[in-house]
Amino acid sequence: MIDYKNIKVIGFDADDTLWVNETYFREAEQEFVKLLRDYETPNKIDQELFKMEIQNLDLYGYGVKAFTLSMIESALDLSNYNVSSKTIEAILNIGKTMINKPVDLLEGVEDVLKQVSKTHRLIVATKGDLLDQERKLEKSGLTKYFHHIEVLSDKKEANYSNLLKHLDVKPSEFLMIGNSLKSDVLPLVNIGAQAIHVPFHTTWAHEEVTEKETNGKSYKTISSIIDILKLIK
Incomplete structure (x- = not known):
């Protein structure tokens, strides 16, 4: 005892x-997968994003801003730098939405x-x-x-x-x-x-x-x- x-x-x-916090990250990941689906499978996108987050932990630490930077970096990698500026803007908006969650x-x-x-x-x-x-x-x-x-x-x-x-x-x-x-x-x-x-x-x-x-x-x-x-x- x-x-x-x-x-x-x-x-x-x-x-x-x-x-509540982690739920919003899972929702954001789903949005990210939709944005990148022309370049890779959902499973591969998830894996690569997670790898990028872990790789960046020492640099960026934890939190929404670090997560957003990792999403942008992953989008560049997964698309072989062909991702549009509009998609990058959409990723930034995912991050802003997370920060503004109740x-x-x-x-x-x-x-x-x-x-x-x-x-x-x-x-x-x-x-x-x-x-x-x-x-x-x-x-x-x-x-x-x-x-x-x-x-x-x-x-x-x-x-x-x-x-x-x-x-x-x-x-x-x-x-x-x-x-x-x-x-x-x-x-x-x-x-x-x-x-x-x-x-x-x-x-x-x-x-x-x-x-x-x-x-x-x-x-x-x-x-x-x-x-x-x-x-x-």
Whole structure:
């Protein structure tokens, strides 16, 4: 039985933990496939776009802007540089549409934050584009529940260790809640913190982990963020 009585600070991932995000990327990929269908099969277009995103991670990081640049680069590659300026404009518009999407809170999120903010210090620990994440947080109406908001360039053990040092919190006093085993759970468990996994129905392939990576790791998985209220008093 995992015990949370020593937890002082609770971190929440943002995208697909507090609000819908990955769904919009899947929709954008479908639009991209339609634009490029004269050049390649849908499966090949998907594969090449994913490869381009991974290749560009170190340069562009995460988020909609990085994704849009990777779509443009993929379009040039897949079309052997024959893609029209009109198609490039359409790709830019896909990115703009994503940025302007409403912030659709997941069920129970605000109730959970309202309750646990009475007993714990809450933070957001997310990755992505700073401007975009700040915009989404503002639109969400949730900022009042958080003591600190951190937009990380990545979510590896070193990133979390630095964040906890900055917050002056021991790993044993910190709990992270998120939808990604790779980004929100395993790095925390590895540095001696606690983590709760709340799966989202859609996961980016880059965030998937193998059974071997999760073997012997101590964390809890819940089906809905509302279940946190049963665990944290």
